[in-house]
Amino acid sequence: MIIGIPKTTEAGEHRVSLTPDVVARLTKEGHEVVVQSGAGTAAGFVDEAYEGSGASIGDAARAWSADVVCSVSFPSEEGASHLKRGAVVLGMLQPLDEPGRFPALASTGVTSIAFEAVPRTTRAQSMDVLSSQATVAGYQAVLMAADRLDKFFPMLTTAAGTIAPSKVLVLGAGVAGLMAIATARRLGAIVSAFDVRAEAAEQVQSLGARFVSVEMEQQDSSATGGYAKEVAEETQAKILAGLAKPVAEADVVISTAQIPGRPAPLLITRQMVESMRPGAIIIDLAAPTGGNCELTRADESIVHSNVTIEGPTNLPSMAAGDASRMFGRNALALMKLFLTEEGLNIDFDDDIIEGSVITHGGAVVHPRVKALLDGGGN
Numbered sequence: 001m002i003i004g005i006p007k008t009t010e011a012g013e014h015r016v017s018l019t020p021d022v023v024a025r026l027t028k029e030g031h032e033v034v035v036q037s038g039a040g041t042a043a044g045f046v047d048e049a050y051e052g053s054g055a056s057i058g059d060a061a062r063a064w065s066a067d068v069v070c071s072v073s074f075p076s077e078e079g080a081s082h083l084k085r086g087a088v089v090l091g092m093l094q095p096l097d098e099p100g101r102f103p104a105l106a107s108t109g110v111t112s113i114a115f116e117a118v119p120r121t122t123r124a125q126s127m128d129v130l131s132s133q134a135t136v137a138g139y140q141a142v143l144m145a146a147d148r149l150d151k152f153f154p155m156l157t158t159a160a161g162t163i164a165p166s167k168v169l170v171l172g173a174g175v176a177g178l179m180a181i182a183t184a185r186r187l188g189a190i191v192s193a194f195d196v197r198a199e200a201a202e203q204v205q206s207l208g209a210r211f212v213s214v215e216m217e218q219q220d221s222s223a224t225g226g227y228a229k230e231v232a233e234e235t236q237a238k239i240l241a242g243l244a245k246p247v248a249e250a251d252v253v254i255s256t257a258q259i260p261g262r263p264a265p266l267l268i269t270r271q272m273v274e275s276m277r278p279g280a281i282i283i284d285l286a287a288p289t290g291g292n293c294e295l296t297r298a299d300e301s302i303v304h305s306n307v308t309i310e311g312p313t314n315l316p317s318m319a320a321g322d323a324s325r326m327f328g329r330n331a332l333a334l335m336k337l338f339l340t341e342e343g344l345n346i347d348f349d350d351d352i353i354e355g356s357v358i359t360h361g362g363a364v365v366h367p368r369v370k371a372l373l374d375g376g377g378n
Contacts, residue, residue, distance in 0.1 A: 001339055002032045004066030005055075007039040009076050014042035014320035015327060017070040017091065020053040022328040027054030031339070036063040043320035067344065070331050074101060085109030088344060090334065092116060092129060095358045096261030097289065099372040106359035111346055116260070117356040117366065118334065124352050126333040131175045132326035133316045138179030138256065140315040141283045142168075145252045146187060148308060150279040154188020165190050169250040170209070171243070171267050171292060172257035173200040176285055180254045181207045192246060195257075196231060196239070214242030230259055236266070243267060248275040255292035256285045261368065268293040270304070278306035287311030 003026060005018050016039050018026075023033050033055040037047055047057045063069070064082035071091035075083065083089065086109060093114040095102065105112055115129035125131075145168070146153055155165040168184040170177045173195035181204060184191045191209040193200075201211040216231075216238045231239070247253055247268060253276075258264050264286035273282070273295060284296040291297075295304050296311040303309075316323040337353055338345050348354045358366045364373060 002066040004063035005035045006063040007036040016040040019328040020049040024053040043324040112359040119355045129330045134176035136316040138176035142183040166251040168252045171255040176256040263290040274305040282309045
């Protein structure tokens with residue numbers, strides 16, 4: 001099989017889908033790998049490193065016309081024009097956020113596989129790009145906050161007196177949230193966290209943070225693949241009331257709560273921002289889906305009532321080297337499900353394949369994406 005690695009052209013995107021160590025494993029197994037010239041440069045992987053791993057360097061047309069195209073994001077217009085019928089395209093394709101793009105992709109005759117749709121099961125953990133990239137985002141969010149905050153994270157005893165530690169509140173204790181908690185703790189902050197899922201309390205406390213309890217019925221996420229789900233209006237009001245005091249007391253709030261295929265839940269109102277001390281920071285990782293803060297604007301830095309609200313949409317790209325290494329290993333694990341000595345085998349009896357294929361045979365086949373296209377929601 002010929003595997004293509006195209007260069008991502010989106011502004012601010014520095015990651016590459018496969019790194020030289022992964023390429024070496026693919027070429028050792030007899031696959032031909034074509035890397036678009038400069039595809040990995042921004043992540044610290046030069047063309048010579050790929051050639052040393054057995055790949056050949058080509059232009060965009062060669063990379064996009066491969067039997068299997070591994071891309072960080074949805075194919076560009078130029079990239080899609082080179083796709084060949086029967087090929088497999090995999091990447092972070094945002095099927096639930098932008099379903100309208102998939103009929104055109106289906107018309108090219110490719111089988112598209114979205115990492116976002118990979119089931120969150122034990123067997124699929126090695127393929128979980130969302131978790132690996134969320135790990136990077138949670139880490140980078142804390143560093144961004146520490147860089148912008150007007151005080152130290154740890155308590156310091158100095159000749160000029162004792163400096164009190166910063167208070168960090170993390171909203172949402174998924175992968176990104178837990179990494180944010182761990183990173184803020186390593187930097188010496190006093191950390192607390194909130195999540196609607198019942199199992200989150202133990203996870204938060206295991207990292208040495210305090211769990212913020214709100215008078216509400218906690219969710220059992222085992223039935224929703226580990227994700228939180230939307231809450232009723234009454235529960236939403238209880239959450240906002242319960243978070244008002246912790247938000248007001250925080251020097252830093254890092255919000256990570258998202259619901260697949262839905263707008264991000266509102267957790268921080270304008271009034272809550274106005275209750276925070278001047279100089280406080282909010283890092284809203286839910287900015288791509290509307291933000292957890294009422295004032296968040298994607299990829300903008302907003303100052304309101306002397307509080308800074310950051311809405312980054314691609315923090316993993318700030319650590320593109322390690323983010324790409326993890327992405328590539330996830331991609332390799334997924335490709336092993338359909339790469340065989342005889343060729344491509346898209347086996348819909350495999351639960352991971354069935355759950356993650358969006359287009360196949362010229363049509364959109366994923367049930368949730370089809371429902372969205374038909375106007376039926378999720």
